[in-house]
Amino acid sequence: xxxxxxxxxxxxxxxxxxxxxxxxxxxxxxxxxxxxxxxxxxxxxxxxxxxxxxxxxxxxxxxxxxxxxxxxxxxxxxxxxxxxxxxxxxxxxxxxxxxxxxxxxxxxxxxxxxxxxxxxxxxxxxxxxxxxxxxxxxxxxxxxxxxxxxxxxxxxxxxxxxxxxxxxxxxxxxxxxxxxxxxxxxxxxxxxxxxxxxxxxxxxxxxxxxxxxxxxxxxxxxxxxxxxxxxxxxxxxxxxxxxxxxxxxxxxxxxxxxxxxxxxxxxxxxxxxxxxxxxxxxxxxxxxxxxxxxxxxxxxxxxxxxxxxxxxxxxxxxxxxxxxxxxxxxxxxxxxxxxxxxxxxxxxxxxxxxxxxxxxxxxxxxxxxxxxxxxxxxxxxxxxxxxxxxxxxxxxxxxxxxxxxxxxxxxxxxxxxxxxxxxxxxxxxxxxxxxxxxxx
Numbered sequence: 001x002x003x004x005x006x007x008x009x010x011x012x013x014x015x016x017x018x019x020x021x022x023x024x025x026x027x028x029x030x031x032x033x034x035x036x037x038x039x040x041x042x043x044x045x046x047x048x049x050x051x052x053x054x055x056x057x058x059x060x061x062x063x064x065x066x067x068x069x070x071x072x073x074x075x076x077x078x079x080x081x082x083x084x085x086x087x088x089x090x091x092x093x094x095x096x097x098x099x100x101x102x103x104x105x106x107x108x109x110x111x112x113x114x115x116x117x118x119x120x121x122x123x124x125x126x127x128x129x130x131x132x133x134x135x136x137x138x139x140x141x142x143x144x145x146x147x148x149x150x151x152x153x154x155x156x157x158x159x160x161x162x163x164x165x166x167x168x169x170x171x172x173x174x175x176x177x178x179x180x181x182x183x184x185x186x187x188x189x190x191x192x193x194x195x196x197x198x199x200x201x202x203x204x205x206x207x208x209x210x211x212x213x214x215x216x217x218x219x220x221x222x223x224x225x226x227x228x229x230x231x232x233x234x235x236x237x238x239x240x241x242x243x244x245x246x247x248x249x250x251x252x253x254x255x256x257x258x259x260x261x262x263x264x265x266x267x268x269x270x271x272x273x274x275x276x277x278x279x280x281x282x283x284x285x286x287x288x289x290x291x292x293x294x295x296x297x298x299x300x301x302x303x304x305x306x307x308x309x310x311x312x313x314x315x316x317x318x319x320x321x322x323x324x325x326x327x328x329x330x331x332x333x334x335x336x337x338x339x340x341x342x343x344x345x346x347x348x349x350x351x352x353x354x355x356x357x358x359x360x361x362x363x364x365x366x367x368x369x370x371x372x373x374x375x376x377x378x379x380x381x382x383x384x385x386x387x388x389x390x391x392x393x394x395x396x397x398x399x400x401x402x403x404x405x406x407x408x409x410x411x412x413x414x415x416x417x418x419x420x421x422x423x424x425x426x427x428x429x430x431x432x433x434x435x436x437x438x439x440x
Contacts, residue, residue, distance in 0.1 A: 036341040039265060040328055043083035049440025050078075055086045058433045061426065066091035070423045072285045072292040073101035075415040077323040078434050080408070082331055087323065094283040095292040103323070106268055106280045107415045108305060110203070110317045110396035112326065114237045117315035118174055118372030119329075120244050120256060122349055129247050132174070135167035136239065139246050142219035143168055143239075148179065149222035152190040157197045159190075161222040168227045170243070173236035174371045175357045179223030180234040184299050185397075194221055202235065203317045203397070204300040206308020211252060211315065215242040231361040231369065241315025252313040263342040264328055269321040272310040281306055281320070284398060286420040295419045302419075317397060323413045330404040330411045333392070354392060385432035401427045408438060 045052040058076055065071045073091030077084060093101040125132065130139070137144040146168055147161035164179070172178035181188065183195030183202035195202060198221055201214040215238060224232045241252045248255050253271050261269050273281055284295040284302040295302050305320050312318065332339040336347035354375050356368035366380035373392035380386040387393075388407035395401040399416040412434045414426060 037331075037335045037339055038082060039340045040079060040082060040084055040324065040331055042087070043085060045085040045437070046439070048080040048083045048085060050080055050085045050437050051439035052085075054433075054437035054439065057436070058086060058430060059088060059090075061429050061433060062088065062090040065424065065426050069287070069290070069292075071416055071418065071426065073282070073416070074426060075101060075103055075105065075107075075323045075413075076430060077327050077411070077413045078437070079327055079331065079411040080438075082335070082409075084324075084327070092292070094294070095285060096283070096294055101282065102280075104268070104280065105282050105415075106273065106277060106305075106320050106322055107282050107400060107417055108204075108284070108396070108398050109319050109321045109326065109400055109415075110398050112321070112394060112396045112400055112402060113315065113317055113319040114372045115394060116256065116260065116319060116329065117237045117240055117244070118353070119345065120252075120260060121170070121174065121240050122345055122353060122371070123259060124244065124247050126346065126349055130170060132171040133169045135169055136173060136243065137167055139243055140215065140219065140239070142216050146179070146227065147222045148226055149190070149224065152194070154190075154193070157193065159194065159222060164223060165226045166228070168223075170240070171357065171371075172227045173234075173240050173243075175369060176231050176234050176236055177228050177358060177361065178234060178236050178239075179225045179227050179229070179232060180218065180236055180239070181224055181232065182234050188224065191224065200235075201312055201314075202299075203314060204304045205312050206301050206304050206310075207312070208309035209312050211238060211242045211313050212245065214312070215239050231358055235316055237316035237372070238314055241313055244315070252315065260344065264332060264339055264344070266321070266325040266328055269319060269325045269329075271305070271313050271318045271320070273305050273320060275306075278306040282415075282417045284417045284419055286418065287422060323415045326402060326415075327411045327413050330402060330413070334404055334406055334409055334411065354390060385428060385435065387431065387435065395427070399424065401430070403431055408435075410434060410438075 062074050072095055075089045078086040087103055089101040089103045091101050093099045093105050146164040148164050149161050151160045168178045181191035183200050186192045198217050200218055201209050244255055245252050285292045286295045332344055337345035337350055353371040358369045362369050366383055367374045376386045376391040378389045381389050387405040391403055391405040393403035399418045401414045404411045414430050
């Protein structure tokens with residue numbers, strides 16, 4: 001009896017081991033697979049709960065905007081659950097040259113650069129290189145002992161200031177609460193003049209300057225207000241572009257290329273374009289005498305991405321990209337920080353980035369401000385046309401917009417290139433029309 005019992009135990013043990021051997025590899029494979037999302041791919045709208053008929057309203061809206069002369073051209077892209085269900089180009093890339101716009105054309109994305117710079121900052125944060133409330137002077141000593149403007153003498157450009165109540169932190173720079181201004185586009189004329197006199201490069205340039213050169217000059221100037229006191233849209237992300245160089249030991253463009261763009265397959269995103277891609281750059285256009293024409297050289301040359309020194313890597317405004325590349329970047333966020341098996345950020349880091357980081361400085365209304373994104377609240381959803389709570393968004397100086405809705409798993413990107421006054425309402429219409437196309 002004892003022998004039979006022992007034999008039975010041995011058989012059961014062998015069966016358990018065999019089962020473990022068979023099941024364990026499959027379980028591990030399933031776990032790996034569950035953490036690997038596919039790259040963006042084209043799919044039928046119905047396959048991801050979108051209505052093709054309702055998406056066609058976006059098509060009609062874009063066509064009408066071009067036909068009425070309100071826009072020279074527009075590229076729109078919509079993706080859901082990682083599948084592109086709408087991606088079309090309408091109008092002209094360059095009216096003067098007679099070049100039609102194409103879906104893979106390259107746009108200056110200006111302030112849409114900020115989210116990419118913030119992502120790079122948080123990648124280094126995840127490596128334990130710093131804390132968000134560390135003073136920036138720990139890494140860029142020129143920012144030690146900041147001052148707040150008291151008086152400005154317009155006649156000779158001199159100014160007086162008082163010591164700031166605290167140091168500028170990395171969090172302040174990410175959230176535009178540092179007190180730093182924005183020079184040529186600043187709302188305060190005094191700062192526009194001070195930045196110009198100091199030789200600050202605010203946005204774009206063809207001159208042989210570096211982001212480090214400009215940031216060190218910026219550090220010597222007074223602030224709008226005490227750090228953390230108010231929200232003032234600023235060159236803080238440019239400071240962080242140089243900060244990334246200091247912390248990583250790489251040039252900012254090399255860091256983004258090697259750590260973000262190449263891993264994600266964002267092959268058409270960068271600060272400057274090689275000659276082979278120069279023909280895909282969309283012209284910046286303005287409306288003059290009822291016609292679209294190339295925007296002239298002002299405080300910057302609109303052709304900066306394809307000419308000049310190509311040495312200024314603006315963390316706040318310098319990148320160029322395509323609708324698909326930027327959608328890829330946003331999809332990584334919707335996936336919790338991963339795309340195609342490449343982890344850029346942890347989902348826990350993204351959760352921090354999407355929280356209200358500025359308290360009541362934005363008024364506590366339809367949106368709050370996270371770490372380089374505007375984030376829709378429940379009040380925003382109730383207003384309509386903004387997406388679900390948690391939808392994050394921003395836009396760019398040359399009339400580009402994006403949003404990503406984590407609840408509905410939707411990405412929307414709208415690319416245009418205009419300057420000066422335009423009768424353009426495609427931004428809000430696009431977002432509203434994407435929402436109404438959900439069909440599940």
